[in-house]
Amino acid sequence: MSDIFVPGPVIAPRRRRSQLNWLLTVLPAFPLMLLVLRLWYLSRQDLPTMLLLVQYINPLGMVSALFITLSWAVPAVILTLRVLGGILLVSKPEDAGRSPISIAALRMPDWVVLIAIMIAAFTWQLRLLPTLELMIVAVLGLTAVQRLRAEPWLMRWITLGVPILTGALVLIFVWPGVVAAVRGGDYGTALMLAVPPLLGPLFTGPVPARWARLVTHWPAVGAALALPIVIGVTFLRAPVLPSSAIEVGPAGEPAREVIRGQLIAVDDTSTTMLQPGGEVIFIPNGEVQSKTLCPEPVNPPESAVAVRGWAVEESVLEWIAPTRKVTEIDPRCLGRPRDRAGE
Template sequence: MAAEAGGTPRVRAPQRNQEWVLTLLPAFPLVLLVMRLWYASRQDTQTLLLLVQYVSPLGLLTTVLLTLVWVLPAVVLAGRVLGPLYRLSTRRSFWVARAADRVPDWVVAVAVGVGLLGWQLRFLPTLLMLTLAVAGLTVRERRPLDRTWIRAVCLVVPVVSGVLVLLLFRPAIMQALAQRDVATLILLTAPPVLAPLVTGPVPASAAPLVVHGLTWTLAVLFPLVAGVVVLRSPILPLTAMEIATKPNGGAEQVTIGYVIASDDRLVTILERSGAVRFVRNDLLVSQVLCPEPGAVPHTTVDLHQWNVERSALSWLAPAPVPIPPDSRCEGRPASPADLAPGEAADSGAGPRR
């Protein structure tokens, strides 16, 4: 049936030896981990070796996995769109189309679910557009002669979904328009409008330029964006410490840094400046775990008090317990309000850990 609809049978290209591509799968996270430690060490080799010795690989892998929450759905959906799009437009195949054939439908469904939870609210219309594009192109390939299914999945569903999304996001769209937030306005309105246009093939003459251009653009952008996110993610606990100049003395200074290691004699700290400092336990007066400074929102647009830069996962998860700001996290000595009742009585009498 596919051969009759297209006029020429679809011939699968001979498989080439591409096992080398599989080596990139574990290599890419490993490169990200090494780059994160190199970035944290401020390009100092000795500090890098110290971090490699003490930093837990599990903490680094957690950072990479949190990054993959939004990267993997984008890769899966983009591949399932670009591969069939090229094949339907040109009646030829290339490596992205062959890779898309190996992605089962249940993986696409899981990717969409992960995207719903992990992507920011302002990117959900784009997720809907990609999902509709995958559904429309899949129907065109598998049911090329079933005009009823093609009209329903490629035209009716995208139009109805686009209208519903625009109505649902109308408060946020009006806020973005009033605040002249062009980026947010485009992200919320363009995908629902373009959804009916991305469920079918493009002209054969433009298909190689469009598909190959998007493929290589995404191949370059995804690693760069993922690398930037990993490099900015914390890998060590941020701690503020009051340090004395003599054993069991009063606090003379406050040091803010990342705790690398701690034993019976010393605490190893990586200061924010990149310098490594070793502090004796008998000089440590008190310490407190400081909250990591959160990212500054780029927009104040919200939908029913849900900021468009937040994901559904962060919205559904329990809110963090509000903690009063601690003076030590700001580089100042602890005030009586910062110390627990037991610490307030003996704040200058010895180390508190």
């Protein structure tokens, strides 16, 4: 007889283990589904065009675009599980073996949390770094409560003193940005900068046992439902093919037209382009006069707030890494042939 019909306290752990196995089986398929959906979206829901893209697009390029676009999501998942699971562990220890988030937090190695913090510090926007500081002090405090058996004064320092001191330092650093955001009417940015440093002491200790599952499971469920949608929408807009412009015309004559789109492939006979409307054009190589890469359009920033010269929408990596500045747009990217008067 199946375990489902056998009475006894052992059923629930086995059923939960089975559900966890199913989750671990389905989870690796999510990135593959994202890649397929990206090609389907790029082909404008046309199956022959999607099959052509599958034939020519390098999978490594797709994976690279997925990693660069969604590098912020992995540490967000790890740190959220560690904080919510840690709160449940210290608030209701008897649920340690019955809650998926408490099991994940209990079995999560410290080095995984450390790597997640380092990735988040470099890839999260400045306006999210106060939230990262909140998660760091919460992990430190919860870990001390779970594992450290120290004097009361040391526990108070770890769970109260460190969060208060760290939050004060972060608040001092971001205060000019808070003032600028309030003056500019950007209250959402002001809250994201000012509120997390004040909440550190609330996340380093237990909550009432009767509220433990409510304040941990429901946020985890909400995040689990929202995160795939946010990741999907973000990745579906990420570029996976180079934007190009090609001058077309008979050899030795002025260019007849400029074709703009995304370069799919170049073979011995033709150059394949995907136009913005989803049409695929095959250009004979004998008619290709010149090619150029076109910069991706830069969306205007959602917030003009900066903290000590650091824009709130920039990550540490974007702030310190060298970038290519486009000072002049090639006329071919605007649909006009080059001026050959000086050639």
